[in-house]
Amino acid sequence: MTDAADIPSGxxxxxxxxxxxxxxxxxxxxxxxxxIFAAAALLVxxxxxxxxxxxxxxxxxxxxxxxxxxxxVGAACFFMLLDWGPIRQPRSALATFASIxxxxxxxxxxxxxxxxxxxxxxxxxxxxxxxxxxxxxxSEQRGKEVFLTPQFACFACHTIESHGIRGGQRGPDLSGAGxxxxxxxxxxxxxxxxxxxxxxxxxxxxxxxxxxxxxxxxAVDPAKTYPRLMPPGAKERMTAQELGDLIxxxxxxxxxxxxxxxxx
Amino acid sequence: xxxDFPLIGARTAIWLxxxxxxxxxxxxxxxxxxxxxxxWLGLRTGDPRYERLAxxxxxxxxxxxxxxxxxxxxxxxxxxGPYQPITNYLFKALYPVWVAYGAFILLETVCMxxxxxxxxxxxxxxxxxxxxxGIGILLNLLGTLLLMLMNAVTGFMxxxxxxxxxxxxxxxxxxxxxxxxxxxxxxxxxxxxxxVVALFAAFMFLTSRKDEDRAFYDWMGYIGNLxxxxxxxxxxxxxxxxxxxxxxxxxxxxTFMMADKLSGxxxxxxxxxxxxxxxxxxxxxxxxxxxxxxxxxxxxxxxxxxxxxxxxxxxxxxxxxxxxxxxxxPAGVSEQALILxxxxxxxxxxxxxxxxxxxxxxxxFVTYLLYRRARATGAIQWGRIDPMAQYVxxxxxxxxxxxxxxxxxxxxxxxxxxxxxxxxxxxxxxxxTATLGHSSIVVAIITLLFFMLVAFVFWIGFVLGKVDD
Numbered sequence: 001m002t003d004a005a006d007i008p009s010g011x012x013x014x015x016x017x018x019x020x021x022x023x024x025x026x027x028x029x030x031x032x033x034x035x036i037f038a039a040a041a042l043l044v045x046x047x048x049x050x051x052x053x054x055x056x057x058x059x060x061x062x063x064x065x066x067x068x069x070x071x072x073v074g075a076a077c078f079f080m081l082l083d084w085g086p087i088r089q090p091r092s093a094l095a096t097f098a099s100i101x102x103x104x105x106x107x108x109x110x111x112x113x114x115x116x117x118x119x120x121x122x123x124x125x126x127x128x129x130x131x132x133x134x135x136x137x138x139s140e141q142r143g144k145e146v147f148l149t150p151q152f153a154c155f156a157c158h159t160i161e162s163h164g165i166r167g168g169q170r171g172p173d174l175s176g177a178g179x180x181x182x183x184x185x186x187x188x189x190x191x192x193x194x195x196x197x198x199x200x201x202x203x204x205x206x207x208x209x210x211x212x213x214x215x216x217x218x219a220v221d222p223a224k225t226y227p228r229l230m231p232p233g234a235k236e237r238m239t240a241q242e243l244g245d246l247i248x249x250x251x252x253x254x255x256x257x258x259x260x261x262x263x264x
Numbered sequence: 265x266x267x268d269f270p271l272i273g274a275r276t277a278i279w280l281x282x283x284x285x286x287x288x289x290x291x292x293x294x295x296x297x298x299x300x301x302x303x304w305l306g307l308r309t310g311d312p313r314y315e316r317l318a319x320x321x322x323x324x325x326x327x328x329x330x331x332x333x334x335x336x337x338x339x340x341x342x343x344x345g346p347y348q349p350i351t352n353y354l355f356k357a358l359y360p361v362w363v364a365y366g367a368f369i370l371l372e373t374v375c376m377x378x379x380x381x382x383x384x385x386x387x388x389x390x391x392x393x394x395x396x397x398g399i400g401i402l403l404n405l406l407g408t409l410l411l412m413l414m415n416a417v418t419g420f421m422x423x424x425x426x427x428x429x430x431x432x433x434x435x436x437x438x439x440x441x442x443x444x445x446x447x448x449x450x451x452x453x454x455x456x457x458x459x460v461v462a463l464f465a466a467f468m469f470l471t472s473r474k475d476e477d478r479a480f481y482d483w484m485g486y487i488g489n490l491x492x493x494x495x496x497x498x499x500x501x502x503x504x505x506x507x508x509x510x511x512x513x514x515x516x517x518x519t520f521m522m523a524d525k526l527s528g529x530x531x532x533x534x535x536x537x538x539x540x541x542x543x544x545x546x547x548x549x550x551x552x553x554x555x556x557x558x559x560x561x562x563x564x565x566x567x568x569x570x571x572x573x574x575x576x577x578x579x580x581x582x583x584x585x586x587x588x589x590x591x592x593x594p595a596g597v598s599e600q601a602l603i604l605x606x607x608x609x610x611x612x613x614x615x616x617x618x619x620x621x622x623x624x625x626x627x628x629f630v631t632y633l634l635y636r637r638a639r640a641t642g643a644i645q646w647g648r649i650d651p652m653a654q655y656v657x658x659x660x661x662x663x664x665x666x667x668x669x670x671x672x673x674x675x676x677x678x679x680x681x682x683x684x685x686x687x688x689x690x691x692x693x694x695x696x697t698a699t700l701g702h703s704s705i706v707v708a709i710i711t712l713l714f715f716m717l718v719a720f721v722f723w724i725g726f727v728l729g730k731v732d733d
Contacts, residue, residue: 067582
């Protein structure tokens with residue numbers, strides 16, 4: 001980490017910590033390139049991009065345009081700093097401490113500006129104590145593990161909001177899957193319906209929440225049912241035990257507020 | 265819930281004291297690693313600057329040790345109040361770990377004071393010096409064991425054994441995230457220690473009145489930053505390992521972290537890491553200018569900065585502006601405006617992000633290679649650096665401390681509404697995941713408090729003493 005050529009500058013006078021401090025005119029000459037770049041970039045971002053034809057696929061929303069603007073201005077400022085030239089060292093202890101604090105506060109303040117003002121926030125639930133947790137039996141617990149196993153990846157498409165399982169949004173939220181299964185096929189038990197919907201998912205299609213339908217539909221109606229997304233062949237990949245446990249778990253899902261009623 | 269905390273609430277209270285405790289703990293565990301290495305280098309090379317670096321840093325550690333203990337006690341107080349049920353649970357489940365933790369704290373404290381107070385007496389002979397280095401190595405071993413013990417508890421809370429009722433003590437200690445946490449926190453502590461040393465050196469440089477002191481603190485800042493950056497470039501990999509273990513443990517964590525409520529946190533993490541790398545490279549740019557003939561590398565370095573900025577933009581650009589999976593677009597805003605256009609959707613994928621990180625790491629490495637090349641042909645004039653470099657050395661720790669605080673929050677929030685994931689529910693009023701806005705303010709307050717305390721340590725340990733001298 002050291003070098004034979006290292007020179008401790010013990011003899012240098014105090015003001016010679018670096019090259020001479022440039023004048024403001026000299027500074028402007030050094031930094032005008034990045035400043036012009038930033039102005040041009042902002043012009044392109046706000047004056048050009050929004051007017052390009054939509055078919056070109058380069059229409060960005062306002063949050064992205066703001067992001068690119070911040071990035072362009074930030075990059076220009078960074079390049080300005082590179083060529084800014086030496087600054088003076090504070091002469092008093094108070095000025096030194098104040099300058100250090102300023103750098104610190106501005107840095108941390110920038111982070112707050114990003115996290116608090118710029119980035120969108122999700123809803124915060126009303127703070128209150130949660131109620132007792134519904135107990136799962138052993139089979140249901142095993143079924144939950146099956147649901148969360150990457151090999152089967154049920155969660156990749158399904159959320160179970162009532163259990164705090166934040167999976168994908170392609171399939172329906174299964175918070176009330178057990179309750180809904182009782183009415184999906186007249187004359188068929190919830191357990192049998194759930195089994196069929198897993199091992200032979202395209203036999204009967206679950207209705208979309210806003211369709212007004214309760215029963216599953218044998219014929220595919222894209223406007224009223226979920227599309228053909230459920231992967232077939234689960235019975236080949238799951239053991240009978242795993243399938244049974246998964247059905248037990250799904251059957252136990254009785255509604256959105258079943259767990260603690262406070263989910264947002 | 266047994267108790268709440270007035271005004272700020274129990275969660276913010278425990279957040280403040282736990283994070284401040286962890287900051288000081290990270291420093292007092294991380295810094296001695298290179299203090300001992302520096303002492304050894306001083307002995308081996310005969311360069312007195314290594315000895316001075318080691319001794320001055322150790323003085324900071326010795327003062328910071330008391331603050332670590334104070335915040336540890338405050339942490340325990342808050343745990344015993346509002347968080348009594350989970351504290352009882354953890355003590356029961358991992359009782360031998362707590363006993364060992366207490367014993368190792370005692371041993372480490374003895375070893376730390378022995379190391380600090382025997383510095384001068386053991387400096388009189390070569391055998392004595394080796395004995396002193398041996399004590400330093402023991403101090404680090406004990407510190408690392410302490411770290412691992414607490415990581416066992418933290419890891420247990422995040423990734424307990426799946427069948428917790430019948431799990432053995434070892435299964436609870438050696439949980440899925442224990443080793444990844446050990447690796448991540450060990451490297452994180454070295455990074456943190458290096459940056460705090462650089463902060464100290466900058467503070468001392470700017471308050472120094474003698475040129476030889478400024479030359480020394482310029483060198484010390486360079487070394488501190490070098491250690492910090494050296495460990496920092498390994499951190500993304502350590503982070504991937506930890507994340508991978510979390511994903512394998514429970515795949516819904518992947519969704520929660522990367523696509524749901526914590527996704528915004530990771531955008532901010534990307535921004536902070538990019539700023540760290542930009543700061544570190546900017547410091548090298550300024551360092552290059554105190555090397556005779558170093559200016560000839562400026563065009564190469566500007567090209568590197570261009571790649572760094574481009575990589576940074578790719579890393580930070582969000583795939584969408586939805587704060588969680590269930591969020592809807594605000595009234596009057598189309599969903600399309602909040603999502604990357606399809607043509608650019610690849611920028612939101614992990615592949616693009618990982619490539620950007622790799623480019624940033626490689627470019628940082630190239631910067632150091634250029635510095636080495638410049639140093640081989642020109643003399644370094646220590647102390648004759650642009651004072652702006654010292655402010656960069658203040659900026660970097662500010663970002664690093666903020667990042668560490670934010671990552672601590674992320675790790676804690678991955679438990680969702682559990683104290684012990686999947687086993688012990690959080691039934692306090694603060695069971696929910698805090699918004700990024702709230703977290704960014706709490707972490708900012710913690711970061712500023714830590715800075716004030718560290719400045720106090722520097723002032724009481726060095727500036728006040730200098731006046732007396």
